[in-house]
Amino acid sequence: xxxxxxxxxxxxxxxxxxxxxxxxxxxxxxxxxxxxxxxxxxxxxxxxxxxxxxxxxxxxxxxxxxxxxxxxxxxxxxxxxxxxxxxxxxxxxxxxxxxxxxxxxxxxxxxxxxxxxxxxxxxxxxxxxxxxxxxxxxxxxxxxxxxxxxxxxxxxxxxxxxxxxxxxxxxxxxxxxxxxxxxxxxxxxxxxxxxxxxxxxxxxxxxxxxxxxxxxxxxxxxxxxxxxxxxxxxxxxxxxxxxxxxxxxxxxxxxxxxxxxxxxxxxxxxxxxxxxxxxxxxxxxxxxxxxxxxxxxxxxxxxxxxxxxxxxxxxxxxxxxxxxxxxxxxxxxxxxxxxxxxxxxxxxxxxxxxxxxxxxxxxxxxxxxxxxxxxxxxxxxxxxxxxxxxxxxxxxxxxxxxxxxxxxxxxxxxxxxxxxxxxxxxxxxxxxxxxxxxxxxxxxxxxxxxxxxxxxxxxxxxxxxxxxxxxxxxxxxxxxxxxxxxxxxxxxx
Amino acid sequence: xxxxxxxxxxxxxxxxxxxxxxxxxxxxxxxxxxxxxxxxxxxxxxxxxxxxxxxxxxxxxxxxxxxxxxxxxxxxxxxxxxxxxxxxxxxxxxxxxxxxxxxxxxxxxxxxxxxxxxxxxxxxxxxxxxxxxxxxxxxxxxxxxxxxxxxxxxxxxxxxxxxxxxxxxxxxxxxxxxxxxxxxxxxxxxxxxxxxxxxxxxxxxxxxxxxxxxxxxxxxxxxxxxxxxxxxxxxxxxxxxxxxxxxxxxxxxxxxxxxxxxxxxxxxxxxxxxxxxxxxxxxxxxxxxxxxxxxxxxxxxxxxxxxxxxxxxxxxxxxxxxxxxxxxxxxxxxxxxxxxxxxxxxxxxxxxxxxxxxxxxxxxxxxxxxxxxxxxxxxxxxxxxxxxxxxxxxxxxxxxxxxxxx
Numbered sequence: 001x002x003x004x005x006x007x008x009x010x011x012x013x014x015x016x017x018x019x020x021x022x023x024x025x026x027x028x029x030x031x032x033x034x035x036x037x038x039x040x041x042x043x044x045x046x047x048x049x050x051x052x053x054x055x056x057x058x059x060x061x062x063x064x065x066x067x068x069x070x071x072x073x074x075x076x077x078x079x080x081x082x083x084x085x086x087x088x089x090x091x092x093x094x095x096x097x098x099x100x101x102x103x104x105x106x107x108x109x110x111x112x113x114x115x116x117x118x119x120x121x122x123x124x125x126x127x128x129x130x131x132x133x134x135x136x137x138x139x140x141x142x143x144x145x146x147x148x149x150x151x152x153x154x155x156x157x158x159x160x161x162x163x164x165x166x167x168x169x170x171x172x173x174x175x176x177x178x179x180x181x182x183x184x185x186x187x188x189x190x191x192x193x194x195x196x197x198x199x200x201x202x203x204x205x206x207x208x209x210x211x212x213x214x215x216x217x218x219x220x221x222x223x224x225x226x227x228x229x230x231x232x233x234x235x236x237x238x239x240x241x242x243x244x245x246x247x248x249x250x251x252x253x254x255x256x257x258x259x260x261x262x263x264x265x266x267x268x269x270x271x272x273x274x275x276x277x278x279x280x281x282x283x284x285x286x287x288x289x290x291x292x293x294x295x296x297x298x299x300x301x302x303x304x305x306x307x308x309x310x311x312x313x314x315x316x317x318x319x320x321x322x323x324x325x326x327x328x329x330x331x332x333x334x335x336x337x338x339x340x341x342x343x344x345x346x347x348x349x350x351x352x353x354x355x356x357x358x359x360x361x362x363x364x365x366x367x368x369x370x371x372x373x374x375x376x377x378x379x380x381x382x383x384x385x386x387x388x389x390x391x392x393x394x395x396x397x398x399x400x401x402x403x404x405x406x407x408x409x410x411x412x413x414x415x416x417x418x419x420x421x422x423x424x425x426x427x428x429x430x431x432x433x434x435x436x437x438x439x440x441x442x443x444x445x446x447x448x449x450x451x452x453x454x455x456x457x458x459x460x461x462x463x464x465x466x467x468x469x470x471x472x473x474x475x476x477x478x479x480x481x482x483x484x485x486x487x488x489x490x491x492x493x
Numbered sequence: 494x495x496x497x498x499x500x501x502x503x504x505x506x507x508x509x510x511x512x513x514x515x516x517x518x519x520x521x522x523x524x525x526x527x528x529x530x531x532x533x534x535x536x537x538x539x540x541x542x543x544x545x546x547x548x549x550x551x552x553x554x555x556x557x558x559x560x561x562x563x564x565x566x567x568x569x570x571x572x573x574x575x576x577x578x579x580x581x582x583x584x585x586x587x588x589x590x591x592x593x594x595x596x597x598x599x600x601x602x603x604x605x606x607x608x609x610x611x612x613x614x615x616x617x618x619x620x621x622x623x624x625x626x627x628x629x630x631x632x633x634x635x636x637x638x639x640x641x642x643x644x645x646x647x648x649x650x651x652x653x654x655x656x657x658x659x660x661x662x663x664x665x666x667x668x669x670x671x672x673x674x675x676x677x678x679x680x681x682x683x684x685x686x687x688x689x690x691x692x693x694x695x696x697x698x699x700x701x702x703x704x705x706x707x708x709x710x711x712x713x714x715x716x717x718x719x720x721x722x723x724x725x726x727x728x729x730x731x732x733x734x735x736x737x738x739x740x741x742x743x744x745x746x747x748x749x750x751x752x753x754x755x756x757x758x759x760x761x762x763x764x765x766x767x768x769x770x771x772x773x774x775x776x777x778x779x780x781x782x783x784x785x786x787x788x789x790x791x792x793x794x795x796x797x798x799x800x801x802x803x804x805x806x807x808x809x810x811x812x813x814x815x816x817x818x819x820x821x822x823x824x825x826x827x828x829x830x831x832x833x834x835x836x837x838x839x840x841x842x843x844x845x846x847x848x849x850x851x852x853x854x855x856x857x858x859x860x861x862x863x864x865x866x867x868x869x870x871x872x873x874x875x876x877x878x879x880x881x882x883x884x885x886x887x888x889x890x891x892x893x894x895x896x897x898x899x
Contacts, residue, residue, distance in 0.1 A: 009560035009568075015748065015755040016652055045758040048561055068494055071537050074586060093564050151497055152504075152780060156795075170793065237682075301692050306736045309691040406500060435503040442502040448494060449541035450770035453534065457762030461653070461791045464759065471653070472793040480797070482770055483504045485657070485783025487797040 010050055021468035022050065026096070028467045029053045031119045033106060033133075035060070035086040037069040037447055038149050039125035041456025042463070043090050044072070047097040049464060054090070055119070056101045057109070058083030069449045116140055121466050123147060123459055127394050127445075129368050134159050138366050143466050147459040150393065151443030152482030153386045153436070154455040157492075158462065158473060163362040164276040166351050167470040170358040173251075175296045176203045178210050179220070180253040184315050198234055201302035201312055202242035205233060209242075210249045223247045237303035254291045263361055271338040275331075278344065279352045280359070282330035286323075294323035294353045324353045362475045370492045383488025385436045386479040392416040393440055403445025412437055439483075451482050458487070494543050497779065504780045514777040518543040519591070521613040521776050525549040526601060526628065528575040530756050531618025531648050533565045534765030536579055536594070539616065540587045542773045548595040548612075550604075551576035562758040574598040601628060606635060614776060615645035616768050620754070622675060629660075629668035630810055636662035637814040644775060648768040652755040653792040655764035658785065658802075659771050662811070665785055666802045669810040678752070693733060693740040697749040700728035716751045725750060763789055763797070807890055815880050815893035820866060822898050826852060827862030833883065837892060842885040846870060851881060867898060 008014070014022050028051050032039045035058035043054050062077040062085055070086070077085040083101035091099040109115050110132045116122065122137055123145045124130060130146075137144040143160040181189065189207050192200050209229045213221035221229070226246040233239050256264075264284040268277045286294060297320025299313050328349050335342065352359075369391065373384045392415050396404040404412050416437060417429070458478070465471045478489035498514040501507075523544050525535050528551035539547055555563070555570045555578065565582040566575070576596035584594050597604075601624055609615075609631060619625055625647060636642045647658045647668060660667055685691070686699040705714050705725065715721050726746040733741040747753060767787055774780050785802040806812055820829055830852050834842060844851040851869065852860045871878045877896035884891050 009557050011558045011561075011744070012753070012756040013561050013758075015744075015753065016757065041762060044564060045762055048564055048758040050561070069541060071541060071586065075588075092567075094560075152502075168793070303685070303689075304691070305689045306691055306738070309689075310737055439502045439504060442500045443497045446494070446496045448497060448770070448773070450538050450766045450773060452766075453538055454763050454766035454770065457759045457766060458791070458795055460762070461757075461759035462795070464757075474794040478795055483780050483783075485767060485771065485787050485797075485799040487795055489795055 013049060017464075017468045017470050021470050024468050025050050025464065026052050028120045029055070029118060030463060030467070031055045031057060031116070031122045032125060033057045033123065034125040035070075035072075035082045035101075036066070036125055037071075037449060037452035038147050038154070038455050038459070039123070040070050040072040040086050040090060041453045042123055042125070042147065042459045043086075043099065043456075044093060045457060045460035046463060047090055047093045047099060049460075050094065050096050051464075051467065052096075053098045053100065056083045056087050056090075056099065057104070057106060058086070058101065059103050059105050065446060069447050069452060071449075110136065113140060116142060121145070121463050123463060127390070127397060129157065129391075129394070131368065134366055134368070145459055145462060147455055148390065149447050149451045149455045149480075150390070150440055150445060151448060152439060152451060153389070154451050154480045154482075155387050155390050156455060156459055156462065156474070156478050156480075157387075158364065158476045159366060160362075160364045160466075160476075162364065163360075163466075163473055164274065165360040165362075165469065165472055166276065166355050168355060168358050168360050168472050169470065170360075170472065172296065172355075172358055174248070174300050175253075175293075175298075175357070176206070176248060177253050177292070177295070178203065178206045178248055178251065180292050181207060182319055184318065188312065188315055196308075198236040198238065199305045200238060200308045201299075201304040202238050202245055203248075203299075203302060204312065205230060205238065205242040206245065206249055221249050223250060241303050256287070256293075257357070260357065260359065263359060266361075270334060271340070275342075275344045275348060276352075278331050278334050279327070279349070281334050282327050283352075283356055285330050285334075286327050293356050294327050295320045296354050296357070297321075298354070320353065324349060327353060360472050362473060364476050365491075365493050367492055373490070373492065378490070380488030380490050381430065382432055382436075382484075383479045383481060384490065385430060385433045386440075386481060387477060388416065388420070388430075388433065389436045389440045390479075392419055392437065393445075395419060397445070404441055405444040406438070406441045409438065409441060412441060448482070451480065454480060494541075498777060502780060506778050506781075509778050514779050515543075517776045517778075519545050522546045522548070522611060523772065524609070524612040524615045525618070526615060526624075527551055527618040527620070528565075528579040528596070529553065529559065529618065529620065530562045530758075530761040531650065531765045531768070532575070533563045533579055534761055535616050535618050535648075535769055536565070536583050537587075538766055538769035539772070540583055540592065540594075542769055544776075545591050546593050548597065549576050549580055550597040550599065550601050551579075552598070552600045562756060562761050564758070600624075606631075606639070609635060609643065610639070610641050612643055614772055615643060616772050617645055617647040618765060618768070619647075620649075625668055626672075629662075632660075632662045633667050633811050633814070646768045646771050646775075648764040650756060650760045650764050652757065653760055653790060655760050655789040657764060657767045657771065657783075657787040657789075657799075659775075659782060660785075663814065666804045667808060667811040670805040670808045671786070671802065673805070690732065690736055690738060693729070693738060693742075693745055694749055696732040696736070696738060696741055697725075697729040697746050699732055700725050700746075701750050704728050704732070714750070716747065722747055722750070760789070760791060763791070767797075809890065813890035813893055815895050817897050818881075818894040819897050819899050822865070822867060824866055825863050826860065826866055826869060829866050830854070830862070833894070837883070837885075838887055839883065839885040840887050842883050845882050845884075846879045848879065866896065870896070872896075872898065 010022055032043055035056050046054055060082045061079055062073045062082045066073050072086045072089040087099045087101040117140050119142055121143050125147050127148050146157045189204055192204055209226050223246045226249045227243050230242045297317050299316055331344055392412055393404055395415050396412055465473050474489050475491050477492050478487045480487045499511045501509050523539055528549050553575050554572055555566045555575055557571055565579045570578050576598050580594040580596040632643055642662055644661045649656050681695055681698050686695055690696050726743045729741045729746055771782055774782050783799040787799040790796040841854045843853050875898040881894040882891050
């Protein structure tokens with residue numbers, strides 16, 4: 001897999017996650033539990049993207065309901081093993097992917113650690129979130145998605161102890177260091193004067209104005225003052241750009257986002273922590289020493305002549321390399337202090353430094369449910385109602401071995417209330433829950449293909465984020481409301 | 494689907510009956526525009542939603558780079574018509590009684606009003622803005638002039654992002670009303686390309702815009718010819734090495750000259766499903782439709798929201814539809830002008846038709862105002878055969894009138 005392979009069938013997606021992401025997909029193995037429409041739509045998108053291997057775990061036989069909602073079974077498959085038939089049709093989508101099936105009953109595998117530990121990610125498409133499966137995969141460190149759909153509604157939930165994300169693809173603020181120049185940059189800035197002012201990128205003009213004001217007043221200039229001074233430097237394109245970007249003189253390079261400051265405070269056991277946390281510790285030490293983060297090294301495009309731009313670019317790149325070496329040294333020290341023999345790959349350090357201002361960490365939860373969800377202040381109350389409705393239907397299904405129908409309305413409502421009271425004392429039925437329950441009962445456990453396809457789209461996208469370890473996952477629960485045509489997402493602690 | 498439609502839910506119209514829901518699926522004719530990334534999903538979704546009569550238009554043939562998401566195609570199909578292969582595949586897979594899928598391997602512009610008028614609803618998965626604007630004008634004018642209102646649902650994607658618009662011509666915002674939300678394409682100043690390149694993109698655009706026509710005056714660049722792409726890449730690379738700029742690759746060259754937009758299966762699945770779900774609800778009345786438009790973003794977390802969207806007051810398509818204006822048989826030009834000026838609150842209007850000026854209030858003496866209007870423009874069956882346009886400082890858009898004789 002190579003970024004310059006323009007004739008590749010993966011060209012349009014590698015423009016998002018590049019060859020490194022694609023290589024990880026090719027080497028991945030995913031298990032999907034149940035071969036219903038949500039499952040098969042999820043697998044379809046994974047296979048098209050080139051995920052190396054998918055195992056469908058299913059012990060049902062193809063029914064009329066499957067034919068009505070699932071594109072990956074045909075009338076001739078009726079009565080035959082569903083996992084096998086679906087795996088065959090899904091496998092035809094991409095010769096690079098292998099779609100296998102396993103007929104073992106799901107319940108028989110719930111204590112089989114070796115079966116589950118072979119996967120990089122598991123997607124459970126049954127109605128039941130299945131607490132034993134959640135516990136087992138949590139212990140194994142295998143990320144688990146639960147995805148299911150009934151009628152107009154669906155849910156997707158991620159169970160994963162910790163997600164540390166470096167390549168978040170989040171928009172980064174330009175790291176121009178107007179207020180924190182280093183000797184090589186200072187030398188360059190000092191050499192620019194007179195006519196050459198018209199040739200250089202705007203960041204150099206901003207540094208000059210910033211430093212001039214600092215010398216005279218001992219404090220930072222405001223945006224307005226900076227604009228006034230910039231306007232006196234002429235009327236080239238670079239001056240115009242500088243005036244537009246003048247607010248950058250007020251930006252403190254030393255300022256950390258709340259998220260990052262919090263991340264650096266996290267207590268982790270460095271004797272066993274992953275390379276990510278070792279690098280975070282190195283980052284903390286670097287910041288403590290220098291008061292700024294390591295330089296990302298990338299410059300935005302700025303109007304200027306080619307030579308001056310490239311000169312400035314090489315100064316920023318050299319500083320980036322130096323900062324990276326220093327961070328690497330600190331990381332190696334951390335490893336040595338904890339008597340750890342391993343190395344951290346050069347490419348990993350490079351990515352970390354490039355993205356160190358936009359790192360993301362999610363800490364998950366094993367709880368299927370948390371009591372704060374139905375409080376009046378919840379902005380996505382309607383969506384949590386849907387989630388809660390699925391839980392009530394699951395309880396009904398476990399008790400009766402059949403799906404709840406409209407005639408079961410009073411029993412399902414009673415179930416919902418007793419379920420809710422296990423978590424908190426209820427003053428009243430949450431607003432809107434009755435309507436959601438009625439809408440769910442209407443479908444009597446059946447699915448609508450479009451809602452399944454949409455849910456499979458979201459689930460596969462989240463699996464791909466986990467496998468490539470790129471972009472930022474949802475955190476950690478969402479439901480789709482097919483009446484309003486929107487999702488609501490919230491975190492279960 | 495059958496179980497679901499056999500009952501009403503709390504969000505169903507009170508007049509809903511299961512018979513209506515099922516019957517509408519069987520009798521509706523749906524037109525699908527595009528058989529690409531969205532189109533393949535849309536065809537599958539509509540058939541599994543229970544629609545029986547579907548036609549599909551696509552002018553394109555299958556390419557290798559389609560295969561990561563256009564799941565109805567295989568490598569052996571490269572070069573064949575998307576519409577034909579897609580319809581054949583779905584028919585084979587979902588052969589059921591009464592299912593008719595009709596492919597059209599041509600442009601949407603090849604069809605006339607009669608063709609479009611036969612459909613109950615249109616689901617659109619085109620990637621070209623221009624084609625969608627054309628379709629929009631066609632549907633708005635069918636609604637305005639023939640009273641044939643055909644709702645349509647438009648899907649679009651770019652990388653992890655997508656959108657869905659539910660449009661009912663002349664009633665809700667039209668595609669043109671949304672145009673102000675479409676981001677303008679990045680362009681680079683000519684002087685940057687010509688003399689101060691800094692990025693690999695500058696070198697590629699220089700080769701594309703400036704150098705190719707000079708170097709190969711007799712050869713139009715075609716991004717689908719590999720030799721052309723190679724030559725373009727060489728030009729860009731030479732330019733870059735001359736200036737010491739790094740990062741010109743063949744993939745980047747192709748991305749810039751073809752304006753390639755990243756595309757993934759998962760986003761297509763989400764957006765196409767949302768389109769078809771709205772189509773299913775609209776036709777069967779089994780539940781309320783979403784508000785006018787939905788926005789999806791899966792890049793950071795998952796965001797999927799739907800919001801109302803108002804018609805644009807200055808929309809060039811639907812804000813200035815021709816309206817009927819009734820006059821008396823003996824009504825003179827002067828009386829007509831005075832009446833229209835008063836009715837529409839005009840300041841200094843210019844009245845004109847495709848044939849020329851009818852009246853200009855800045856040059857009142859140049860027009861004979863005492864002649865009856867019916868003598869000035871052609872009529873047939875008491876309806877004017879030409880439209881009268883009025884421009885005036887009081888309104889940004891052109892006012893359009895169709896005169897009718899009482």
